[in-house]
Amino acid sequence: MSFKLIYGRGGSGKTKEIYEEIKRRRKEVPERSMILLVPDQYTFRAEQKLLKELGKENVFHVTVHSFSTMIRRILQNAGGATHNLISDLGKSMLMTKTLTDVEEDLVLFRNVARKPGFVELAKNLADEMKRNNLDPEKLREAVVSSGDAELTQKFGDILLFFEAYEKEVHKGHVDSMDEITFAGERMEKADFLKNAEVFIDEFNDFSLVQLSFIEHLMRNVKRVVMTLTMDKDEETGDVFQITKDTEDKLFQAAERAQVSIEKPLILSEEVPLRFRENKELAHLEREYFRYPNKTYNEVPQSVSIYKAQNSYDEVEKIALDIRRRVREDDTLRYRDLAILCRNIDAYESILISVFREHEIPVFLDKRREMDGSPISQYILALVDIAKEGFTYDALFKLLKTGLSHLEKEEVDLLENYILANGIKGGTYEKPFVYPYPNIVPEEMKAEYLEKTNEIREKIVSVYQPLRVQLENASTTEEISAALYEHLEEHGVLNRSLSFVSSLKDLEVLKEHEETLKGLITIFDDLVEVLGKEKVSLEVYGDILQQAMVSHKIALIPLTLDQVILGDVARVKSDNIRGLYILGVNDGVFPKTVSDEGIITDHDLEKLKAEGLSFLVDSKLRSVYEQFLVYTAFSIPRDFLAISYPGSDLDGKSQRPSLVIGRMKKLFPKLMENAYVNPMDRKSGTLEEVESKVATFNELIKEMRRNYQGDEVNPLWGEVYQWFQGHEKFSRRLKISREGLSYTNVTEKLSRTSVKELYGEQLYLSVSRLERYTSCPFAYYIQYGLKAKDRVMHEVTAPDVGTLMHEVIDQFTEDLRGMERDLSTVDKNYIRSAVDRLVDEAIEKTNAIYKSSPRYKHMGEKVKKIINRSVETITAQIAKGKFVPMFNELGFGKDGEKLPALSIEIPDTGEDALLRGRIDRIDVMEMDGKAYIRIIDYKSSAKDVSLQDVFYGLQLQLLVYLDVVLRNWESLQSQKAVPGAVLYFKMDNPVISGNVRMTDEEIERKVLENLRLKGLLLKDAKVIRSMDEDIDTFSLVVPAKINKEGEVVSSSNRKEKNEEIILTEQEFGVLREYVLDTIGRILKELFDGNISIQPYKDKDKIPCTYCTYKSICQFDGKIKANQYRNLKALTIEELWEKMKKGENAVE
Template identity: 75%
Template sequence: MSLKLIYGLGGSGKTSRIYDEIREEMKRHPDRNMILLVPDQYTFRAEQKVLKELGQTSVFKVSVMSFGTMTRRILATVGGATHALISDTGKSMLMTKAMSDIKDHLKLFKAVAGKPGFIDMAKSLVDEMKRYDMDMEELRKTIEESEDQELMQKFQDILLFYDAFEKEVHKGYVDSTDEMHFSLERIHEADFLKNAEVFIDEFNDFSVMQLQFIEKLMENAKRVVLTLTLDQHHDRGDVFQITKDTERKIFEAAEMAGASIEKPLILPDETPLRFRSNPELAHLEAEYFHYPNRSYREKTRSVSIYKAQNSYDEVEKVALDIKRRIREDDSLRYRDLAILCRNIDAYANIIVSVFREHEIPVFLDKRRDIDGSPLSQYVLALVEVADQGFTYDALFTLLKTGLSHIGTEEVDLLENYILANGIKGGNFQKDWVYPYPNIHEEKLMEAYLQRTNEVRDKILSVYGPLRERIASAEHVEEITRILYEHLEDHGVLEKSVDIINDLGDEEIAKEHKEVVKGIISIFDDLVDVLGSEKMEIGIYGDILRQAMISYKIALIPLTLDQVILGDVARVKSDSIKGLYILGVNDGVFPKTISDEGIITDKDIAKLKEEGFDLFIDSKTRSIYEQFLVYTAFTIPREFLSLSYVGADMDGKSQRPSLVIARVKKLFPELMEETYINPMDKKSGDMTEVEGKVATFNELIKEMRRNYQGDPVNPLWGEVYDWFSQEEDFRDRLRRSREGLNYSNLSKNLTRESVKALYGDQLYLSVSRLERFTSCPFAYYIQYGLKAKDRVMHEVTAPDVGTLMHEVIDQFTEDIRGMQIAMSEVDKGFIREAVDKLVDQAIEKTNTIYKSSPRYKHMGEKVKRIINRSLETITAQISKGSFVPMFNELGFGKEGEALPALSIEIPETGEDALLRGRIDRIDVMEMDGKSYIRIIDYKSSAKDVSLKDVFYGLQLQLLVYLDVILRNWSSILSSQAVPGAVLYFRLDNPMIKGGINMTDEEIEQKVLESLKLKGLLLKDARVIRNMDRDIDEFSLVIPAKIKNEEVVSSSNRKDKNKEIILTEEEFDVLRDYVRESIGTILKELFDGNISITPYKDKDKIPCTYCTYKSICQFDGKIAENHYRNLKAMPIEELWENMKKKEVTDHGK
């Protein structure tokens, strides 16, 4: 019984020496068993290497094992395992159940106990505690004696779920750690070990239990040989600290076992065997962690660095490099190459996609998740429907997997109806009679309702009985059987396989078969582990979800000749010629270890002070990350390629890892390659002609270059001809050619099309005109094609605005009916009236305000806004002599007080009629004239801009004024004169510092905040009738009186010329607006639907436009351009408007 250690650096040939030792020992002791002990993930490759290195007969002499397989071999030989081994998925199930049972007893972790992420962390922590063979009684004692309350509470929770989990497991199972315990107790009875030599390779460290196992091996086996990666000169900092600690622990175990120590084999440190023909890689291995280090002064060929734009560019570069190397080197095979990432999840899908395009076989050395697959989603949604009913999320997750009996169009029909009417799961059982959105014709409405109810019945026919069956089921076994029978009886499993097979991808099909097997395996585990348990369906769903999350599938390579893709922590091989390490970015490689998790560094330090030192802190994990860097650098024998991204997929800048800077320092002649824009490369570069798909994609790029007038290598013409004859590419080539000629520019509609869309007589509102000047194409989509957003059962900003307008209008009508002046009502009256009116309006038109606490709160908020607004309105009115005469005064429709505003369409002989509704008209009689003040209510801050008036973006108030002044005799007894056109903001402003103010001070601040904004008549008498207290300041309007002159209260010098107008200037604006509207109508009548949004500095209408996905406007494309609004001095604006020099609004 002896121990021999083989020391060596990475690439020094330790594994080769192990095989030499096995070969020699087989000759020397042919009667002995040879056991090669390696980590789980390396057993397959180790078996292959045994056959290759030791020959076919070695299969009878050499057993390749992991700790797990050796444990099971011992127990199978001597007995001792009285219970079945629980799977990792089964452990997740039991941890979820244990957490559910003890949740109410937890203190610190009660809020997160049921979360999948916490379940995973808890299970990992329990596994770690068991692997490190922690003395639980000692831990309990330490915690009980601790004076740290936070530490005590945390570990009381940990011990609680540890005990609950162990109790569940040991009802009929054991886990792998329990098995190892049993095997340790019986290992001395295993005859196959008594005559064995054990060779341990590819490990860097061991858990406490694994060390105990090695100790027992040294007691019972003839000999143990173990490899360690170590630098005998100890001049590389902490990088080998992990293996130094392992060495110490191995010697302690040998001492406990009474094993003799053989002379170690120390492989030469000068130049590891793997790099003897490659001085650059040898230099990297020797100097990277050496302090101080030396630089490699010769030209660098075997080490390269690439800075990529993003991950796609990075992977594309690797694919092209692999194809080039394979083409240029006849001896190189795909299996000789490997790609490593520290964040493999971020790269896996990109690599598989790009490599498929380049026809590069790649094997992902990673266990894959199944919880995101359509079949898994269907099963989980099925359980949620059984538990929660037909809630929106559960139902449509289920239906949108494509595995139900409901067609896609039926799903869309149902979803639109449910979203529009806010139907909850409880309403699913009754026939639906709610109105269909945007359908007003009765027979069509009935047809839609009938079809929708048919789809609902179709769903209920399958999932209704299923819910009833599950509701009556008591035990886990019964629930699981019902679910499985549903999948079988309704062809769900078969359908899922058919959908995947139709994709025509062998690897995806193979993966999906494993998914199906995995879900069936989870069902089996549920029955085996928890079958007799009584359980609520909600808890069952939690356990099933956690099982889906924890279950991983492992695929076998379709062929041996594949590029290996894996995590830096998993992949090791002495046969790799070239290695690509991707994502060498700061915090990624090496990975930044965060102090997160259930047990923190602070907890570990406190426990250490208490004498309990078994948990691993983040510092130790960080040292391990540095060791992984070393391990990765020593994998390849011919070349190493490092790459990093300059930006993530969202365009956010990313920094390179310090690894990049250090490698550059080691190799000063190394030139970092960078690839900024693939479209900028010189034409004629044929390096990307590798594989049909990749070549085709490159052809499209060259076609674009040709289209843009750039020179193109004539060879691409031959490539084009070849693809045009290929059946698989002919249609794609045609579509690509058409795409190059595609333009999102729209042609003008014909006069006939305009009339078909808008009618023979044009009826418009002012807001429509402003929409047209904002962007003609958006107008066409909204009012021509009548495109609408999906109707949702929610309160939108326009809904709130409509409600507030209605309530304010009704309030005004009510007090007018009571013959009470607005200036006479008090706050109590307003509050009582508003509460009543809002409740009535909600009851009558929009019951959604009652549908949830959130919307109820919104209703109360609306009441507060209206209260504050009406209080402010009455205060403003009471300060002057203007009296509200009309509210919501309509014009242009039959039965309304005023006729439409008729505007002649130039050069057509046609006219258009403008219709609208004016929020409020105040009147003040003076000198036999009626001075008009038009008020428009807005839910956000707004002011009049002459620039916007000039460009046709702000017409509303001036059109309203024009309508009144042209038709005053229909509603007034004396000549109407413009007094003001103003906006009032409906709001309940927050007053900064209000807590320290008196009520009067707060009131003044509110009035100041909600001051009217707009255009005012330059007449001091009229202005004083708006605010009799005005002097140097007004709480009603944006003006003041100085030396009996009306001036703007703004500090902007030109604001006075913009908002304080004479009667003649009001007429100028009215005339200009009519002229402007005529121009707009002419463009509309001429069929202008151009995609020409305006741009005013940084302001563009596209920001909130819902039609961006339709127009596909891109200001970076030459043929797409904004209509820039030229800035002008106020004087120039007035001059242009006096001349009626109207801008082209949509050109």
């Protein structure tokens, strides 16, 4: 019995030497059997290579094994195969259950014990402890001996769940580490090994359990031969530290096994076998980790570096290079090329998309997650529904998989209703009664409600029986059986397969088939591992979700000729001629190793001080990352192309890896190629003419260059003609050609279209006119096309404002019915009445204010605001002679006291009718005149700006004033004049002050804070009638009486170039100007102007909160998109222009 090592650097021919050795030994000792032991992922390739190297006549005498298949064979041959092996998936399930069972006893990890991420960490830690033959008692002794309280607490938790987990595993199973141990112990009884030689290849390190197995091999087979990637040259630093450690452990095992050590074979040629035809790659392999190193002083042809703009550009460049190389070299096949990176998840979708576009076959060498698949989400949602009922999240997670028995339109119809009315899970058993939301016409709401109830019944009929069945199930087996029966009985599995088949993507279909197999495996393992265990639905759901996260599916290549795409850690040299390594950024390649996880380096150091070492620290993991760099550089035999993105897809800068700098030192004449902006480079050449789709996309770029007047290679004219003649591309080409001249500039609507959209007779509110002035296109979308946001069961700012308006209006009406007015009520009455009215109003809102603690709090807050507002209103009225005459006075609709305001639309012979509702009209009679004060309630601060009036952005109060003044005699049979137009902010302000403030001082502060804002008549008597206590300052209106007895503003509006104190004549000017402005606005609207032209007043634009931005795609940087800039005007300029009736709308 003997042991032999074959040493060699990467590419030195170690694997080839192993095959040669097998071939020699077959001739020398034909009676012996030969076994090749390789990692799991290389068994298939190893079998292919053996067939090629040994031929058909010899290959049947050589068996390729991985650890798992060899162990199985030993146990079957020597006895012991009756053990029930738990799968990795089963271990995840048991760890989930274990952590749930011990959760309350944990100290440090209690709050994270049931999170999927922690479950995986805990399972991996348990595996690592088993791989390294860790004795829990020795660990416990080392921890106690350390005297470290934090360490004691942490490892107390670890040992608690580890020992509980081990007990669960061994109730009826063994894990793979146990199986290795059993196989080692029974190996001497395995007849097929007694006359065998074992050759071990492609391994760099082993766990202690695997080393023990190899030690048993040394004792029981004739000979063990193994390759190790390493060099005795100390100048290479730590790069071979891992394999050097493995070498030491192997010699120790051989010594314990008492086998002879053969003379090692050291493949030490100056130029490794793989690189004999490529001196540049040979130089890279030899010198990269050598200190000091030699430089390669010629211009390299086989090594390149590319600095991409971003990862998409990086992959695009690689795709073009692959197409070029395969086209130019008849001997090069896609299978000869590989693409590696260290962060495959970041590149996966880009690579698949770009390579499909370039028609390059690619195989992703990665185990894929299945928990995000539609069928997985459907099953998890079933459990959620059983646990929680028909909650929105659970039900629509299920419905949106597309695997239910409902049509997509039915799902949308139901979702709109549920979101608008806040339907909870427990209400599905009874018919829905709330009306369908306002996204459908009023006359269709009953029909839509009926349809919604039909959908509800479909859901209940299918899923309610399952809910009952799952609630009554007590064991894992019963729950699993119920779920699987549902999938079959209701055709979910067939629907899933039919949908994927319709995509006509073979790889997606294979992935789906593997997902279904994976789900069956999960259910089988659930029954096998936990079948009779009694579990709650909550725990079952946790176990099921963790199983789906843990279980990865693996695909095999669909064809032999594919580019291999994978992680540096998985892909080994396999006759790869060309290698692309992408993502060579700082911290990515090599990967920065962080000291994170359950056990830290600090913990390991403390345990090592107590004589216990069982885990790899971050330093050794960093060495492993360097070893991966070396391994990757040793893979190709023809060329190596390295690339990195200069920024991420969001434009954030990314630094290159230190690898880039090191490469440049090794190859001083190596030029780094960089991304060239398509707008800066010359027109494309034959390099871009590759696959149809990719070339078509390049053609579009060239068409854009030509459209912009840049010089274009004549070649692209021929390419254009080629695509023009192909039906598949000609239509797309036409659309692209039209898109070159596309702008989002709108065309005017015809008069016919205007009337179809808005009606033969135009009815408008003032707020709609202001909306049109802000942006004609937004008005068109909102009121012409009637686009609506999805109605949600939530309280918005407008909802709160409407509620407050209704309550204040009802409060005033109630007083009028009692023949009382606001000036006669006290605070106690106000509070009791307001609370009652708010409660009544809330009852009419689908109980939304009772649906959550947040909304309940909001309801209480609304009460306080209205209470404070009504108290302030009564105080303001009590201070003056103006009395409320009308509340919520409507005009323009049938049954209302005032007619619509008719506005002639210039040059059309048409007119429009304005309608609205005035919050409050106060009146004060003096000298035979009725002075009118218009009050508008707002839930946020607002003031009147003459500049906004001039530009048509603020018309409401002045229109209301005009409507009242022109109709007053029909209401009260007396002459009316303007007194004021004012806003009142409904609020419960926070008052700053000190604790010694009296109630009167607080009240004064509140009044000051909620003072009315707007325009006032320049008449001292009128102003005193608004606040009889006015002197130097008013708590009611923003005015004061100066020493000369004149009314002046008490605000700082004058300094801001505004005016709020107006004469009666100036009010008249404003009224006339506003009516003229409305006529002009209506003319623009009637003429079909729907231009995307929002206003801009300094930094203020209506786009900030506009919900239609995604429709108009307005961009102020584009020449065709321009704001309607509002020029700042002085008071004098404003009055001059308004008196002249100048047009500020167009």
